[in-house]
Amino acid sequence: MPQSPLAKSVDTPIGVDALLATARTDLDRLIPTEARAAVARGALLVDTRTETQRAEQGELPDAIVIDRTVLEWRLDPASGVNIPEAHSYDVEIVVVCRQGYSSSLAAASLRQLGLWRATDLIGGVEAWVADGFPVTDGPADVRR
Template identity: 35%
Template sequence: MNLEQIQDFITNHPYLWSALVLALIALAVNEALRTVKGQKPIPANEAVRLMNTEDAIVVDTRSAADFKKSHILNAKHVPMAGIEERAKEISKNTDRTIICYCGIGNVAPQAAAKLRKLGYTRAYALKGGINAWQGDGMPVTSK
């Protein structure tokens, strides 16, 4: 595709072009806000750093059956459905670093957001969940 074809497309399809531009702007603004608010999921290597340097608490938000199959070492099992009610079980200290994870990384950001609303300022989500964790060669346990 050359520049002339792109210009023809823009000229002949102004609504499609406008929709594309608006979608890209919305995506950029959303990502910027997530980064500023600390909502951007953290990769496994950053999670390990926080576990080692800040003694981060790791929270598994999956079902009990999934937790029993495998989980990150020393993770606390607090299903997403009860995260708000059981927040004090995770930590009474709202300044403590907390890393939430799920199966594929779609639920943990919601759990971290709920914890932040409760005052836990350092609640993060693990990017890609336990699947990405294992994909990066990180250890899990079933004990």
């Protein structure tokens, strides 16, 4: 059976740490103050945390909540099921998760789609809160 060009041999697994390091090589990751500045200039702040995580940590002001399982479809301008804000491959996107790990993988995936300005927030919402930036009780802008 032919192997996918993106897959490594099962005989040589790379592990999650190497996968994460590879994903981050092309990302210009942002600290919370830089993420806020990006949103102020029009970037999409995309929250991929679960509903439970958002209930525990609070909602990010100005964020669009997109479940990780449909992220690529909602942000790819050519998918046919994209959100209206994802109208171009030139849109700046800052992906946020709880601690800044899965957001790196998500941002790298978006860049592979052609969304060349996608990146993520170093430290996730935990860093956002630690830096004193606000969270709210909602409601969230959830896109399905």
